[in-house]
Amino acid sequence: MKNYLQKTTSPAPLAxxxxxxxxxxxxxTVRFWLKGWIEAxxxxxxHFFPFYGFEYVKPLGEFTYLLFxxxxxxxxxxxxxxKYRIASILLFLSFTYIELIDKSTYLNHYYFISMVALLMxxxxxxxxxxxxxxxxxxxxxxxxxxxxxAIKLLICMLYFFAGLAKxxxxxxxxxxxxxxxxxANNDLPVIGHFLNETWVAYAFSWAGxxxxxxxxxxxxxxxxxxxxxxxxxxxHLLTSLLFPIGMFPYIMIVTALIFxxxxxxxxxxxxxxxxxxxxxxxxxxxxxxxxPLTSKLILTGLVVFxxxxxxxxxxxxxxxxxxxxxxxxxxxxxxxxxxxxxxxAEFIVRDKNGRQAVVDNKQFLTTLxxxxxxxxxxxxxQYAHILRNHYATHGFNEPEVYVDSYVTLNxxxxxxxxxxxxxxxxxxxxxxxxxxxxxxxxxIKGL
Amino acid sequence: xxxxxxxxxxxxxxxxxxxxxGIMATSAEEFASAPSEALLQQLRxxxxxxxxxxxxxxxxxxxxxxxxxxxxxxxxxxxxVSGIEENISDPSANLQVPDAYPRQGFPALDYLINGVGNSDxxxxxxxxxxxxxxxxxxxxxxxxxxxxxxxxxVISEWPSYRETFISKTGLDIGSSTxxxxxxxxxxxxxxxxxxxxxxxxxxMVVTGxxxxxxxxxxxxxxxISKILALTAHGAARRFFNGEARETGEDGxxxxxYLDALEAKDETSGVLLxxxxxxxxxxxxxxxxxxxxxxxxxxxxxxxxxxxxYDAMQALVRYLKVDMTSAMSVTITYTDNDGD
Numbered sequence: 010m011k012n013y014l015q016k017t018t019s020p021a022p023l024a025x026x027x028x029x030x031x032x033x034x035x036x037x038t039v040r041f042w043l044k045g046w047i048e049a050x051x052x053x054x055x056h057f058f059p060f061y062g063f064e065y066v067k068p069l070g071e072f073t074y075l076l077f078x079x080x081x082x083x084x085x086x087x088x089x090x091x092k093y094r095i096a097s098i099l100l101f102l103s104f105t106y107i108e109l110i111d112k113s114t115y116l117n118h119y120y121f122i123s124m125v126a127l128l129m130x131x132x133x134x135x136x137x138x139x140x141x142x143x144x145x146x147x148x149x150x151x152x153x154x155x156x157x158x159a160i161k162l163l164i165c166m167l168y169f170f171a172g173l174a175k176x177x178x179x180x181x182x183x184x185x186x187x188x189x190x191x192x193a194n195n196d197l198p199v200i201g202h203f204l205n206e207t208w209v210a211y212a213f214s215w216a217g218x219x220x221x222x223x224x225x226x227x228x229x230x231x232x233x234x235x236x237x238x239x240x241x242x243x244x245h246l247l248t249s250l251l252f253p254i255g256m257f258p259y260i261m262i263v264t265a266l267i268f269x270x271x272x273x274x275x276x277x278x279x280x281x282x283x284x285x286x287x288x289x290x291x292x293x294x295x296x297x298x299x300x301p302l303t304s305k306l307i308l309t310g311l312v313v314f315x316x317x318x319x320x321x322x323x324x325x326x327x328x329x330x331x332x333x334x335x336x337x338x339x340x341x342x343x344x345x346x347x348x349x350x351x352x353x354a355e356f357i358v359r360d361k362n363g364r365q366a367v368v369d370n371k372q373f374l375t376t377l378x379x380x381x382x383x384x385x386x387x388x389x390x391q392y393a394h395i396l397r398n399h400y401a402t403h404g405f406n407e408p409e410v411y412v413d414s415y416v417t418l419n420x421x422x423x424x425x426x427x428x429x430x431x432x433x434x435x436x437x438x439x440x441x442x443x444x445x446x447x448x449x450x451x452x453i454k455g456l
Numbered sequence: 457x458x459x460x461x462x463x464x465x466x467x468x469x470x471x472x473x474x475x476x477x478g479i480m481a482t483s484a485e486e487f488a489s490a491p492s493e494a495l496l497q498q499l500r501x502x503x504x505x506x507x508x509x510x511x512x513x514x515x516x517x518x519x520x521x522x523x524x525x526x527x528x529x530x531x532x533x534x535x536x537v538s539g540i541e542e543n544i545s546d547p548s549a550n551l552q553v554p555d556a557y558p559r560q561g562f563p564a565l566d567y568l569i570n571g572v573g574n575s576d577x578x579x580x581x582x583x584x585x586x587x588x589x590x591x592x593x594x595x596x597x598x599x600x601x602x603x604x605x606x607x608x609x610v611i612s613e614w615p616s617y618r619e620t621f622i623s624k625t626g627l628d629i630g631s632s633t634x635x636x637x638x639x640x641x642x643x644x645x646x647x648x649x650x651x652x653x654x655x656x657x658x659x660m661v662v663t664g665x666x667x668x669x670x671x672x673x674x675x676x677x678x679x680i681s682k683i684l685a686l687t688a689h690g691a692a693r694r695f696f697n698g699e700a701r702e703t704g705e706d707g708x709x710x711x712x713y714l715d716a717l718e719a720k721d722e723t724s725g726v727l728l729x730x731x732x733x734x735x736x737x738x739x740x741x742x743x744x745x746x747x748x749x750x751x752x753x754x755x756x757x758x759x760x761x762x763x764x765y766d767a768m769q770a771l772v773r774y775l776k777v778d779m780t781s782a783m784s785v786t787i788t789y790t791d792n793d794g795d
Contacts, residue, residue, distance in 0.1 A: 192717060193784035196625035205716070253628075351781035353773055367659075415773045417781045422721040422728070423773055450723070 014308065017151035017296050019271030020136040021278055024090070026160065027134035029263045030125065031088025034100070037256045038081040047073055050114055054375050056395050057111045058388050061438055066109040073110075079103045087129070090139020094130070101126040112388065113381040117345050118257040121167055124318075125264070128163060131307045132156035133297045138278045143287070151296040153304075157267065159311055163318070164264055165225035170322045170343035172221030177347070177455025179333070180218065184210035185419040186349035187217075194251050220244055228268040241265045252346070328442050333418060334426070334449040336385055337442065352383030352416035352426065358396055360405040368396060384416050386427065386446045393433030410434040421451060457698070458622045458632050460707035462614070464700035466516050470611050472701065473509045477604060480506040484600050488593045491583040493576045500569050504680055507562045511687035514647065515695060518632075518639040519621055520613035527647070528554070529606050533563035534671055537571075540564055544588070544595045551602060560599045563675075568596050571676030627785045637710075637785045641776045644692050649768040652685040656754045657761040667754035667761075681750035686743050693736040696775075710779060719782035728778055735771045742767050 041047060051073045059066050069076055080103040086096035105123045108114070133156060135141040136149045179185040188210040195204045203209050220240065227237035245258035266274075299307065325338030332339060333348050356368040370379045373395060382388045393410040400408040409432040417423040424447065427433075431445040480502040487495040510530060517527050536558035543549040543559055551560055558564070572592075573579040583589050583596075624632040651673070653659075658667040674680045698709025706712075711729040719728040742764040747753045754761055 189717070189782060189784050193627040207718075349781055349784070351777050353777050415777055417777050420719065420722070420782060422723075422731070423777045 014153070014155060016154040018154040018157060019275065020133065020149060020152040020297065021138070021271050021274035022267050022269065023132060023134045023152065023157050023160070024136065024138040025274045025277050026264070026267045027090060027093075027129070028088050028138070029266065030129070031084045031086070031100075033256065033260055033263055034084035034104070034122065034126075035081050035088060037260075038077055038084060040256070042074075042077055042081075047077055049375070050377070051107070051110055054111065054378060056373055056378075056392075058113055058378070058381075058391050060109055060112055061387065061440070063109045066106060068110050073107075076103055076107060080107065087134075090135035090141050093135035093139060093141050097126065097130045097134075101130055111378075112340075113375075113378045115340060116255075116257070117340075117343060118254075118260060120341055121163075122260070124163060125160065128159055128314075131310070132159065136297045138282075149295045149297045153297070153299070155308070155311070159315075160264075160267055161229075162315065164267070165229070166315075166318055167343050168221050168225050171345050172218055172223075173456050174322070174342070174344045174347055175214070175218035175221060177453055179419050179453050180214050180347065180455070183419070184214045186347070187213050189349045189420055190252065197250070217244075228265060231270070234268060238265060238269075329448075330442070330446065331449040331451070331453055333453055334416075335443065335446045336387070337446075348419055350384040350416060350418050351380075352414060352423070354383040354389060354412050354414040354426075356393065356396055357411045357413065358400045358405060359409045359411070360400070361407055364405060366400070366405075373399070383414070384426070386443055387438060389414065389427055390433055390436060390438050390443075393436075397434040408434055418449075419453075424450065457708040457713060458625070460698055460700070460709065461636065461695075462618050462621060464702070464707055465695060465698070466513075467611075467614055467618075468701035469513050469516070470607070470614070473506070473513050474607055474611060476502070476506040476509045477607060481600050481604055484596060487583075488597055491580045491589075491593070493580055496569065496576055496580055500677075503562070503565055503569060504677070507566075507674065507680070508683055508687050510562060511684055512691045512701075514688060515640060515643040515691055517643060518635045519617045520610040522639070523613070524606055524609050526606060526610055528557045530561040530603060531563065531647075531673075532557040532561065533566075533651075533673055534558065534675055535563040535567045535571075537567060540567060540595070544591050547591065547594060547598070551598075560602060563673075564599050565596075566674050566676045568592075568599070627783060633783075634785050637780055637783065640692070640695065640710075641772070641780070644768075644775060645772045648685070648688045648692065649765065649772055652681070652688065652750075653761055653765045653768060656750055657758055657765055658754070659762060659765050667758050669751045669754050672750040672754070675751065678751045679748045681753075682743065682746055682748045685750070686740070689736070689739060689743060693733070693740075696732065696736070710783075714779065714782055717782055719778075728774070728782060732771070732774050732779065735767065735774060739764065739767045739771060 051068055052070065054068075057068050079099060083096045083099035083103060086092060087100055101123065104119075104126055108119045108123060133149075133152045136147070136152050142148050175181070180187075184207065188207065191204040191210050191213065195201045197204070224237055224241065227233040227240070242262055245261050248254060249258040322342035322344075325332045325342070328335065328337040330337065333350075354370075356370070358366045358368060370382075374382060374392070378388075382392050389412055393412065396410050397408050400410075411429055411431070412427050412433060413429050414426040415423045416426040426447060428445045428447055433445070436445060480499070483495065483499040483502045487499045513521075514527055514531060517525075521527070536555075539555065539559040543551070543556070550556060569579065572582040583592050585592070621632050624630065624635075627633050656668055656672045672678075672681045673684050696709060697711045698707040699705065700707055711733070714729045714732075715727060720726060721728065721731060742760070746760055746764065747757070750761070
């Protein structure tokens with residue numbers, strides 16, 4: 010172990026990763042801005058759904074643009090390796106803040122970006138091929154090996170856990186939800202009509218599962234790396250063709266480059282340097298050194314970080330009930346594209362004097378929020394509290410809030426998600442089990 | 457599916473409706489030139505026929521009908537009586553603004569030929585009145601002319617829109633199927649379930665359980681609210697099954713699409729399309745037992761109205777949640793239950 014921690018490696022892969030990560034995030038932020046999503050997702054909504062324990066994260070109104078500006082600028086600074094430490098901290102904080110404002114926008118790959126950004130703060134990604142290195146004339150030839158391995162480990166965990174989650178009866182035995190999703194693309198040229206076939210859904214399901222489980226290993230071994238990378242490109246381009254998942258495929262394609270050898274990355278650096286007319290030759294034998302105490306702190310932090318990462322995907326075991334139905338322990342665990350869920354939730358507010366209102370969700374929520382609320386119990390509860398507070402100030406005496414919900418999961422006929430007799434106004438959220446979620450009639454076997 | 461919808465359902469239905477609207481317009485002209493009780497009764501009969509026929513096309517609120525917001529100009533009720541009176545005295549009043557929706561279309565005609573007097577004699581008297589009679593006749597004619605013009609706009613655009621419509625395959629937002637699913641579910645949820653039954657029965661509103669008899673469809677004629685609801689419900693059922701308007705034969709449709717996807721209730725093995733069709737039938741029997749006149753139904757036997765509503769609510773869920781999820785279509789509109 011001690012030996013491993015002393016090992017150094019070329020800084021080139023991490024430097025290229027830094028540039029790619031920064032540029033992609035910059036592009037992603039600009040794309041978000043240009044599509045008008047800042048306005049639509051963070052300014053227009055009247056109410057927001059913060060994560061449990063992060064209620065202090067408030068929307069910033071018009072200042073959200075400033076937040077995105079900081080995010081885009083720090084991403085660019087990270088890419089160029091300019092004032093890297095500050096830039097990487099700013100990037101992590103601004104990006105994570107944005108993601109914490111409203112959980113209706115939660116996506117696994119945003120969480121992934123947040124976690125990578127967090128790691129990036131602590132690794133010497135600016136040790137070469139950066140403005141910092143150039144200004145201080147500090148090109149180094151070696152950085153601690155663990156700093157690159159930490160990033161690789163996170164990527165491997167994402168894939169592997171995504172693969173493990175696919176080992177469930179819906180995915181493997183019923184080809185759900187792909188059986189629902191694939192035929193929706195049956196108008197694509199050439200492959201379109203195949204997507205109607207049941208066997209294709211099964212083939213995609215099994216291939217996807219095997220891909221996720223094996224790709225970390227295939228990328229780690231030099232002999233299979235090239236073919237694995239071809240698989241990465243094919244797989245993610247195919248998913249981007251079939252599903253509306255935005256930047257995610259490109260992020261994965263680019264991040265997987267980090268598995269390639271130092272020589273490969275050095276060549277990228279050299280070629281770009283020649284284009285820029287800069288000298289990239291490293292001064293030999295200079296190794297990036299952390300202060301011993303800093304090094305100790307960072308390594309301890311990494312151990313804690315990865316212990317948490319390892320535990321989070323299994324936390325659902327602490328809850329009774331069907332995970333896909335209750336979603337208790339579903340987020341932050343690399344469960345990607347596993348469920349097709351749709352729902353309809355009608356809220357009824359009553360007060361002591363017998364007044365009653367059927368809530369017009371549109372008055373309170375955006376289309377996206379309404380869709381998310383309808384299928385996710387914790388959001389139903391948050392929304393019920395929003396309604397309680399609203400109606401309490403609109404002449405309702407101690408309002409009670411009930412929900413008439415109906416949700417379909419992976420092609421099963423819909424059922425009530427929440428006990429309609431429970432007054433949600435008096436129910437509080439916590440990390441403990443939510444007994445007011447109706448227990449599911451079906452058992453989806455799997456991890 | 458798209459071709460079946462356009463060629464066998466949408467366009468033929470519009471043409472039949474246009475004919476009936478034309479017959480109504482002719483009767484109105486005759487009545488306008490020499491108001492009499494006999495001509496009033498003729499006009500009323502033709503209005504009823506056209507109104508019933510309209511229920512067969514209201515659900516096509518996509519493409520041209522969406523562009524010309526046909527439903528808003530044809531069937532927003534209750535009619536705005538004071539607004540109608542205002543417009544009668546001001547012939548240049550703008551009928552294009554949202555405020556003017558309930559001052560025209562079938563609900564306005566309902567008032568103009570059924571609600572302006574207690575007897576046919578009085579109604580005829582309303583139009584033969586020496587001071588305001590001609591202004592009233594004019595408004596009646598204006599309303600009908602606008603309906604014809606609006607409908608003609610929609611019908612004449614369909615042939616060219618047809619190409620766009622059948623070329624936009626797929627199921628994403630903007631695809632024709634996505635468009636139709638959204639329009640179909642919206643129509644049934646908001647305009648059939650809520651509009652015709654839920655709101656009059658007091659199910660939707662803040663007052664909670666207090667019926668609103670003045671919000672029934674065809675409030676002044678009164679005894680046709682059931683046939684209007686039944687027709688609209690039937691139109692939805694036939695559209696779901698892809699039933700060709702002229703031959704009555706089923707073609708490619710939501711039903712056949714769901715069946716091809718093998719969408720079914722896993723526990724019982726029953727096809728989703730069968731479940732949906734059974735629910736359509738159940739609702740039909742629940743509407744059948746209601747009196748012709750919902751205005752009295754909500755006051756005297758509202759439980760039966762609420763029962764029909766509950767059955768329709770279950771259907772809305774099948775259509776909006778189970779069907780759209782099975783088809784992987786995104787529901788783009790958000791709810792408004794009209795309170």
